[in-house]
Amino acid sequence: MNHKITKNIRKATLFALLIAVVGTVSFQPLGSLMASSHREAPLISGDPKADGTDFYAFVSPDKSDTVTLIANYLPFENPPGGPNFYSFDDNVRYEIKIDNDGDAVEDITYRYKFTTTTQKGDTFLYNTGPVKSLSDPNLNVRQTYSLTKIQDGAETVIGQDIPTPPSNIGPKSTPNYDKLQAEAVKTVGAVKTFAGQSDDPFFADLGGLFDLLTIRKLPGNAGGGSDGLKGFSVQSLALQVPISELTNDKSRPTDPKAAAAVIGAWTTSSRQSTTVLGGGKASSSGEYVQVSRLGAPLVNEVVVPLAAKDLWNSSVPAGDAQFANGVTNPELGKLLNALYKVKVPPQGNFGTAEARDDLVAIFLTGIPDLTQPPNVKPSEQLRLNVAIAPTQNPNRMGVLAKDNQGYPNGRRLADDVTDISVQAVAGAVYPLFHKDFKPDPLATQLGDGVDKNDKPFRSSFPYLALPSNGYATTSGLDERASVGNSDKDSDDDMGKTIAIAVGALALGALAASLLMRRGSRA
Known part of the structure; x- marks a missing residue:
C-alpha cells in the first residue's frame, strides 16, 4: 500500500x-458542575477534599438528650468515580468546634484525622471481590481515623483506628451497603461517631440560582425547580454528643431561656503550610493553616463578596466584624429588588438605625429569646438552643413557619435553608424586630422550587441517606443521573x-x- x-x-x-x-x-451538560453553592470560594474550589459543603446541628429526634452535629466535605462526588473512589484526605485536619459561652471562641473541638492503607499494591482494583464487612480481605483500600476531643487546652484521644465504609460501588462490590454503613457507626466514650460517604443532603436549584438568580416557576414556593445536587454524594462526619457534654455548666437545660441553653458551632479544615511534591509522593510540613470554615448555610456563598471569600475561609468568628457590611447591606436584597421588584427592608451601615438588625440577629448574634446567648459577641456561627425539644411535625421552613426547632435555630437535614434565607433577606423576618413593617407579599413566597432532598433521610443516627451506587448511575451530570430510574431510561x-x-x-x-x-x- x-x-x-x-x-x-x-x-x-x-x-x-x-x-x-x-x-x-x-453532550453531557457540564454547566451544573461549574455552578455550585458548595464551591464557594476561589482557593477552596481547587481543594475539594478540604471543602466544607454543609454543616448541621440539631437536637437528635430519637434521642433528645443528645445533639447531632454533621459536617460534610468534598462536593459533587459522582458515584461511578473509580478506580480511585472518594475519601477524606489524610493530610487534612477536619474539626467541629463548639462555642458554649457566646464569646466567639471555641471551647470544645472534635478533631478527625484519617489514615489510608492499601492491602495490595500490585492491583488497580479498589476491591478485589465482594465487600461484605469492613474487615473483608477483598477491601483493598481502607481508611480509618482517630477522634480527639480538645477542651481547656487538653487533648484527649477518644477513639483510634475507627473504620470508614468504602464508597458505594455497586451490587457486586458492595452488595449490602447499608450493613457496611451500620458497621461504621461506633460509640467511643460518651459520643457516637460516623465518618464516610453519604448522599448529599443539601437540595437547591443551583443552576437557576447562579444563573442570575433565576426562579424557574415564580414565585418559587410551589415546586418547578431542578435539584442540582440530586444523585451526588459527599464525605460526612457525624457526631452524636450528650447535651451535658456541650453546655458550659455541664447541664441539660430544659428552659429555652436558661443561660447555658444556646451553643454555637461550626466546622473547619486545615492543612500544613508547606507541601512538597516529588517521586510520586506529597509530603507536608509546618503549622496547620485553616483553609475552610462553615457554620450557617449560604453565608460565604451569597453574603460574603468575592474579594473576601478566601479571607473568610481562613478567618475565625472573633474577627467577623470585618464582614458585617455583607450582612447589613446584602447584595442579594438588591438583586431581589432589581430582578423581582421585591420591596426589601431598609438597608444601611452596620450599627446604624437603618441596619438590617433582623439579619444581624440571624447571622451574627442569634435571635433574642431563641438563639442568642448572654453577653454575645457578634460572630457567624450556627447557633442551637438545646432546650427546645424536637417536634413531631417538623416544617421545612423552620422558624419562619413557627417551628422553633428548625433553622435558624440550628439546622436539620430537611430544613429548606435556601427558601428560608431568600425570604429572610427579602424581609420576612423583619416584622419581628419592627412591628410596623409589612413585608412585600412576594417576600414570603420566594424560593428555588426545590423543597426536599431527592432521597428520604433515615430515622436514626447518622440520619443521612445512603449514597447512590456507581453501577446504577450512568452519569452524575446527566440530570444527576438515572439514579432510581428504570432500565428503560x-x-x-x-x-x-x-x-x-x-x-x-x-x-x-x-x-x-x-x-x-x-x-x-x-
Missing part, C-alpha cells in the same frame, strides 16, 4: 475516533449515546474515504 495513503488512513481513523469521543462526551440514554457515536464514526469513515482519494491522486 502507498505510504502516503496508509498515513492518511491512520489520520482519518484517529480523526474518526476523536469525533466519536467528542461526540459522546460533549438507561437503555434510552445508551441508545442515544450509541447513535451519536455511530454518526460520528460515519463522519470519520467519510473523512477517511476523502483522504484516501486525495492520497491516491497524489
Whole structure:
C-alpha cells in the first residue's frame, strides 16, 4: 500500500475516533458542575477534599438528650468515580468546634484525622471481590481515623483506628451497603461517631440560582425547580454528643431561656503550610493553616463578596466584624429588588438605625429569646438552643413557619435553608424586630422550587441517606443521573449515546474515504 495513503488512513481513523469521543462526551451538560453553592470560594474550589459543603446541628429526634452535629466535605462526588473512589484526605485536619459561652471562641473541638492503607499494591482494583464487612480481605483500600476531643487546652484521644465504609460501588462490590454503613457507626466514650460517604443532603436549584438568580416557576414556593445536587454524594462526619457534654455548666437545660441553653458551632479544615511534591509522593510540613470554615448555610456563598471569600475561609468568628457590611447591606436584597421588584427592608451601615438588625440577629448574634446567648459577641456561627425539644411535625421552613426547632435555630437535614434565607433577606423576618413593617407579599413566597432532598433521610443516627451506587448511575451530570430510574431510561440514554457515536464514526469513515482519494491522486 502507498505510504502516503496508509498515513492518511491512520489520520482519518484517529480523526474518526476523536469525533466519536467528542461526540459522546460533549453532550453531557457540564454547566451544573461549574455552578455550585458548595464551591464557594476561589482557593477552596481547587481543594475539594478540604471543602466544607454543609454543616448541621440539631437536637437528635430519637434521642433528645443528645445533639447531632454533621459536617460534610468534598462536593459533587459522582458515584461511578473509580478506580480511585472518594475519601477524606489524610493530610487534612477536619474539626467541629463548639462555642458554649457566646464569646466567639471555641471551647470544645472534635478533631478527625484519617489514615489510608492499601492491602495490595500490585492491583488497580479498589476491591478485589465482594465487600461484605469492613474487615473483608477483598477491601483493598481502607481508611480509618482517630477522634480527639480538645477542651481547656487538653487533648484527649477518644477513639483510634475507627473504620470508614468504602464508597458505594455497586451490587457486586458492595452488595449490602447499608450493613457496611451500620458497621461504621461506633460509640467511643460518651459520643457516637460516623465518618464516610453519604448522599448529599443539601437540595437547591443551583443552576437557576447562579444563573442570575433565576426562579424557574415564580414565585418559587410551589415546586418547578431542578435539584442540582440530586444523585451526588459527599464525605460526612457525624457526631452524636450528650447535651451535658456541650453546655458550659455541664447541664441539660430544659428552659429555652436558661443561660447555658444556646451553643454555637461550626466546622473547619486545615492543612500544613508547606507541601512538597516529588517521586510520586506529597509530603507536608509546618503549622496547620485553616483553609475552610462553615457554620450557617449560604453565608460565604451569597453574603460574603468575592474579594473576601478566601479571607473568610481562613478567618475565625472573633474577627467577623470585618464582614458585617455583607450582612447589613446584602447584595442579594438588591438583586431581589432589581430582578423581582421585591420591596426589601431598609438597608444601611452596620450599627446604624437603618441596619438590617433582623439579619444581624440571624447571622451574627442569634435571635433574642431563641438563639442568642448572654453577653454575645457578634460572630457567624450556627447557633442551637438545646432546650427546645424536637417536634413531631417538623416544617421545612423552620422558624419562619413557627417551628422553633428548625433553622435558624440550628439546622436539620430537611430544613429548606435556601427558601428560608431568600425570604429572610427579602424581609420576612423583619416584622419581628419592627412591628410596623409589612413585608412585600412576594417576600414570603420566594424560593428555588426545590423543597426536599431527592432521597428520604433515615430515622436514626447518622440520619443521612445512603449514597447512590456507581453501577446504577450512568452519569452524575446527566440530570444527576438515572439514579432510581428504570432500565428503560438507561437503555434510552445508551441508545442515544450509541447513535451519536455511530454518526460520528460515519463522519470519520467519510473523512477517511476523502483522504484516501486525495492520497491516491497524489
